Structure formats: C-alpha cells, structure tokens
Amino acid sequence: MLYGMASAGTVAWVMYQKFCNGLPYYRQEKDWKQYGVEITRATMANWVIRNSEAFFLPMxxxxxRKLLERGFAMADETPLQVLHEPERRAQTKSYMWLFRSGEDGGPPIILYKYSETRAGDNAVDFLHGFKGYLMCDGYSGYNKVPDAKRTACWAHIRRYLTDAIPKGKALDYTQPSVQGMLYINQLFHLEDVIRSKYSSFDAIKKARLEKEKPVVEGFLSWLDQQNPTRGSRMDKAVTxxxxxxxxxSTYLEDGRCSFSNNLSENAIRPFTVGRKNWLFCDTPNGAQASAIVYTMVEMAKANGVNVYHYLTYLLEKLPDDRMSDDELELLAPWNETVKAEIERRANESNQSYVNCQGAPATEK
Incomplete structure (x- = not known):
C-alpha cells in the first residue's frame, strides 16, 4: 500500500509535475486548490519521500547494479543547495551527480546521486565494481575510480579554445586559439560523418583510426608548440x-567509446532546469528522494516510455527489496512487456481526452 492514503495516479502526478515539469510543491498546492482539493506542500513532499524510498529505491x-556490469559509463555533477544538512550551513554547496551508461548499444541507464560534497570518493563509491571506459569532464576526482579508463570530452576541449579566441578574431587564422579550433572542428565533422555512415562498432573504430587519429596527432603536435602569455585565456585553455x-586518444581504442560527454550533460540538464524553479531541497531526505525520482523520470524518457504512466505503473506494482533481479527486470522501462503496457495506457488516456473534448465540428 502506498504511503499517504493517496492513489498511485495522484502520487505519480505530483512527482511528474515537479520532476518532469519543474513545478514546485507550493505551486502545485495552489493548483490543487483550483480544483477544490486541499493538499499541502508538506503532504506532497512526504508522499514523494516515503514512496520513492519504499518502492522506487529497489528499482x-x-x-x-546493471550499470556496473556495463563496460562504458559516463558521469557529470552539478551543485545543489540543501538547507538542513547536519552540521552544515544552509549556504554550503552540496552536489547532484549523474552517472549513466555509454554508447555501447545497450538499453540506456541514467542514475542521479545526491552527496554533501564533490569529493572524488563519491564517484569511487558509486562506481565500485565498474571496469571499463569512463567518459567525464575534466574534474580530477574521477581519477580515483580504480578500474576505470578515463576518456576526455572533446566538447570541453572545444569550449576552452572557444573562450580563448579574442573578440572579433574568430576568422583570424594567425590566432593560436583559432588554429586549435580548426583541428577540433575537423574532428567533430569527421565524427558526425563516421557515426552517420557506420553502425558497426568495429567499423567506427577502423574509420576513426584512419580518419581521426592523424588529426588528433596533428592537434597534439600543435599543442606542444604553444607558449601562451601566462594568465591569459589561451594559457588557461592550454593548461x-x-x-x-x-x-x-583513448576514445580511438573502441568504437563504443564516446567522443564527448554531451549525453551526460543532456541527462543532467532536466535537474538544472528544474532547480531554477524550486531552487533548493529542504532536507537530505528530500535531496535523496529527488535523486531517486529524477532517475525514474529520466529512465522512462531515455527508454521511450511515457513518464507519468511509468511512474504510476511502478507505484501500482510496488517493487520492494525482497524481489529478485529477475522480478525487477520485469518492471524495467526497457522491458518489452512494460513498454507495451505503458503505450496502451498512454493511448487510452489520449483517447479519453479526445472523447472529453468532443468530436470537431464539420463544415456544412
């Protein structure tokens, strides 16, 4: 039974509104009042915290566990404000981490994790048991993950060089930063061409080695020749x-390796957008619940199922920690039976909406 004496659909709607549409509890409270229903923001927060811990945490x-079995992973992190953390000031930064599967052809897995700090040990603990390639930004904390082979994000490299181009000098090829960008732009172009032309990972690797490796080597040779003014933006980029x-060059080793960390940044963006509306989490329990529900929301999106109906489905099935992995697999958003059921529910909802609106008038 759900906590809070609310239906699965009602709790799922509250979650959907906040974690998919970015609607804070206080605005949902006002919205419910428009329908003559008194549901306080505290009640909604309690619903989310207790039900996510009880029924979403097992998923x-x-x-x-499934992510740790994969050979390709990606990561990112962003600040979060939590007001009432034990022995910490309200203004102190906490963090929301994003870990996801890479571009290895398997079903996408996206996981959020709340922590009080940005210490690299958080990544070490979360990725304990992972052995493979790890794509992430330049944060050195990821170096602590013992069995991960780091790959660099070429999008971050490009951003640093872009920032180093003097204003109005983007087409001035005497500028070292512009010269560096020529290499980067060529790599991005080649990557797009190769990805669009080949579907086989072996073919992608072969094409990268043939077309991209010489460009990477040329870029590194160019890099060694740079001697920018100390403290300049170009100095920052080169460093x-x-x-x-x-x-x-690590991404050249396997066609499944990612060229950039854009997938992780895209996956964490819903949290950063939502944060602009609700600004902070009140308690660590609320932050943890946010991480869990955001995970369910983004897992549904990534696997192509309707978010609201998937949340409702899970709250009806009530997965718990006594279930085996085989049983939990039957509730995963990549499961074909689950996909068919969620699609059926979504179609029925759409049809009900059309029926309520009435058939469109026909011209005489």
Missing part, C-alpha cells in the same frame, strides 16, 4: 588540455 538499486593529454 534504483537494480539499475545501479586544461595538457592536463588531459593522456586521455585525448
């Missing part, structure tokens, strides 16, 4: 790139 932990030099 979350199952997704986590950033040199510090990640050993990871720049």
């Amino acid at each position: 979350y932990e199952y997704f986590h 950033y790139i040199q510090n990640r030099r050993s990871y720049l």
Whole structure:
C-alpha cells in the first residue's frame, strides 16, 4: 500500500509535475486548490519521500547494479543547495551527480546521486565494481575510480579554445586559439560523418583510426608548440588540455567509446532546469528522494516510455527489496512487456481526452 492514503495516479502526478515539469510543491498546492482539493506542500513532499524510498529505491538499486556490469559509463555533477544538512550551513554547496551508461548499444541507464560534497570518493563509491571506459569532464576526482579508463570530452576541449579566441578574431587564422579550433572542428565533422555512415562498432573504430587519429596527432603536435602569455585565456585553455593529454586518444581504442560527454550533460540538464524553479531541497531526505525520482523520470524518457504512466505503473506494482533481479527486470522501462503496457495506457488516456473534448465540428 502506498504511503499517504493517496492513489498511485495522484502520487505519480505530483512527482511528474515537479520532476518532469519543474513545478514546485507550493505551486502545485495552489493548483490543487483550483480544483477544490486541499493538499499541502508538506503532504506532497512526504508522499514523494516515503514512496520513492519504499518502492522506487529497489528499482534504483537494480539499475545501479546493471550499470556496473556495463563496460562504458559516463558521469557529470552539478551543485545543489540543501538547507538542513547536519552540521552544515544552509549556504554550503552540496552536489547532484549523474552517472549513466555509454554508447555501447545497450538499453540506456541514467542514475542521479545526491552527496554533501564533490569529493572524488563519491564517484569511487558509486562506481565500485565498474571496469571499463569512463567518459567525464575534466574534474580530477574521477581519477580515483580504480578500474576505470578515463576518456576526455572533446566538447570541453572545444569550449576552452572557444573562450580563448579574442573578440572579433574568430576568422583570424594567425590566432593560436583559432588554429586549435580548426583541428577540433575537423574532428567533430569527421565524427558526425563516421557515426552517420557506420553502425558497426568495429567499423567506427577502423574509420576513426584512419580518419581521426592523424588529426588528433596533428592537434597534439600543435599543442606542444604553444607558449601562451601566462594568465591569459589561451594559457588557461592550454593548461586544461595538457592536463588531459593522456586521455585525448583513448576514445580511438573502441568504437563504443564516446567522443564527448554531451549525453551526460543532456541527462543532467532536466535537474538544472528544474532547480531554477524550486531552487533548493529542504532536507537530505528530500535531496535523496529527488535523486531517486529524477532517475525514474529520466529512465522512462531515455527508454521511450511515457513518464507519468511509468511512474504510476511502478507505484501500482510496488517493487520492494525482497524481489529478485529477475522480478525487477520485469518492471524495467526497457522491458518489452512494460513498454507495451505503458503505450496502451498512454493511448487510452489520449483517447479519453479526445472523447472529453468532443468530436470537431464539420463544415456544412
């Protein structure tokens, strides 16, 4: 039974509104009043915290186990404000981490994790048991993950060089930053062409080695020739790139390796957009619940199922920690039976909406 004496659909709607549409509880409270229903923001927060911990956490932990089995992973992190953390000031930064599967052809797995700090040990703990390629930004904390082979994000390399181009000098090829961008732009173009032309990972690897490796080598040779003014934006860019030099060519080793960390940044963006509306989490329990529900929401999106109906489905099935992995697999959003059921529910809802609106008038 759900906590809070509310239906699965009602609790799922509250979750959907906040974690998919970015609608804070206080605005939902006002919205409910428009329909003559008194549901306080505290009640809604309690529904989300208790039900996500009881019924979504088993799914979350199952997704986590499945991620650790994969050979390609990606990560990102962003600040979060939590007001009432023990022995910490309200203004102190906490963090929401994003871990996801890579571009290896398997079903996408996306997991959020709340932590009080940005310490690299958080990544070490979460990725304990993972062995494979890890795509992430330049944060050195990921270096602590023992069995992960780091790959560099070429999108971050490009951003640093873009920032180093003097204003109005984007077409001035005497500028070192512009010269560096020529290499980067060529790599991005080649990557797009190769990805669109080949579906086989072996073919992608072969094409990268043939077409992209010489460009990477040329870029590194260019990099060694740079001697920018100390403290300049170009100096900052060169330092950033040199510090990640050993990871720049790693993606060439396997066609399943990602060229950039854009997938992770896209996956964490819903949280950063929602944060602009609700600004902070009140308690660590609320932050943890946010991580769990955002995981369910983004897992539904990534696997192509309707978010609201998937949340409702889980709250009806009530997965718990006594279920085996085989049983939890039957509730995963990539499961074909689940996909068919969610699609059926979504179609029925759409048809009900059309029926309520009435048939469109016909011209005489």
